[in-house]
Amino acid sequence: MRSTIWISTTALLATVTTAAATYLSDICTDAYASAALPFDVFPYITIDASSVSTEIVWNYSASSVFYPTSTFNYCNLTFSYSHNGIDGDVVNVEYWLPAPSNFQNRYVSTGGGGWAINSGASMLPTAIIVGGVGGLTDGGFGSFTDQFTNVALLANGTVNWHETYMFGFQAHHELAELGKALTRNIYGVASDTKIYSYYQGCSEGGREGWSQVQRFPEQFDGIAVGAPAFRWAQQQVNHLTGNVIEQTKNYYPPTCELEKIMNLTIAACDPLDGKTDGIVSRSDLCRSHVNYKGFIGTPYSCAASSSVPEQTGNITAEAIDLIFTYWNGLHDSDGNLVYFSYQPGSSFDDLQTAYDSSTGEWGLSIDGLGGMWVAYFIDFLQMSDLTSLTNVTYDTLKEWMIFSQARYGDILQTTYPDLTAYQAAGGKVIHFHGEQDFSIPTASSVRYWDSVRSIMYPGKSYTQGAAELDDFYRLYLVPGAGHCALNDYEPDGPWPQTSLQTVIDWVENGNAPDTLAGTGEIDTLCRWPFRPLWTNNGTDFNCVYDQFSIDSFSYDLTAYKMPVY
Known part of the structure; x- marks a missing residue:
């Protein structure tokens, strides 16, 4: 049955792309989307071609701290797949497609928060804004609104390990690889033309991004992640x-x-x-x-x-x-x-x-x-x-x-510190964390950055290792910011709203960000380990090296015999 579907849908896709898809209505049909399904990406899953659903959404308005306010049209495409040999397994994925005239050869995965593996429609606009296809997954938890806790246990006393691994990293791996292949098929991108792939997420969504970088180093060209929920055991x-x-x-x-x-x-x-x-x-x-x-x-x-x-x-x-x-x-x-x-x-x-x-x-x-x-x-x-x-x-x-x-x-610690393979693949990371985060300690991000520095550059001094790490991984602390959001108690504080655009510019144009642009009263965010300091009665802004500051964010977790990266 699968080979019959593959042959017929491939023929249909060839027919449609020959007619040169120009408008959103050209690509946003169930027939066109079915023809573009990436059946050959994972041999251990079966895509349900009958589950395809498409809908054009006109004049959608989106506003968030994670992207500039925008109004746009897009095609909402959903389908489901199952893992072979697992009874009752159904994973739903959703992709937002920009009009062909706005597509810029990019794909963007988005993550969740708390116990949720996705952030619904709140994060997906970031992909359309940068000219990419955006994706989210339900992890196989039942629906896009069901959380990991809905399926974490099979019964009292029995962990659902399949869904735990899906939540930990596997669902996002499948989402991204399916999404990249789908993007190439939908827009008829030649096999020798690169599709840039990115990730954006915060909190649990930040951890999900790192879960991919640490395990699948060639999957994303760049990630923009905030306040990652590292070390679930401790966190x-x-x-x-x-x-x-x-x-x-x-x-x-x-x-x-x-x-x-x-x-x-x-x-x-x-x-x-x-x-x-x-x-x-x-x-x-x-x-x-x-x-x-x-x-x-x-x-x-x-x-x-x-x-x-x-x-x-x-x-x-x-x-x-x-x-x-x-x-x-x-x-x-x-x-x-x-x-x-x-x-x-x-x-x-x-x-x-x-x-x-x-x-x-x-x-x-x-x-x-x-x-x-x-x-x-x-x-x-x-x-x-x-x-x-x-x-x-x-x-x-x-x-x-x-x-x-x-x-x-x-599965869930997500602090593997050797990112050599990701660096070798050319990947880039923008990592930020609110200084007044009340849910995930700011020092958590500093500790992981320092773990990567010390493991990857053991023979270097602190400053030399930091400079080497700058080649592909940069961390920024956001003054006054709370957890993945602005802070009501410090309302004029900044936020790196265009962090995804920054990592795209770094990946595609080689423009490494010395500082990160922020909204609010402070438009410049210092790159760790440099710290903000105003001089001349608050008129001149500087990013300075302060050993006291570095030491204050460093902790010796003496209660453990095993390393806690």
């Missing part, structure tokens, strides 16, 4: 660290007290970069240059909400002690560092507490990301969260991290 469990600190110290701060401390931190740290502009650009200077004990006794007040009464009070010494313990990262009972925390100025999402209207007191609010990880992947129970952290200690968190790394390290 997910770490969301519970704030809860356990609160439980251990038996202090549960009102949410208004936390917000007041955050706002005071932003105000105190703001001028440390040489300019007072409402943006914390040098969070590394905060803890050593700010008198946090001076915050004690400062009044706070927040209006009542639907579930919480008006909050008034004064910042306590217990709250400041809690915050510093939180910022210092997770340590075990022997004082060994297990994992690092967030930068000063970020919001305290992992310390959020819950108000009990029956007692009028604040108490524990177990973090959903960390709770779900433990419930599903450590306890192997189909529970959306933990119901209690009773008897959970700092050592328990360490044990959970070590267990997770051992069990899922080859």
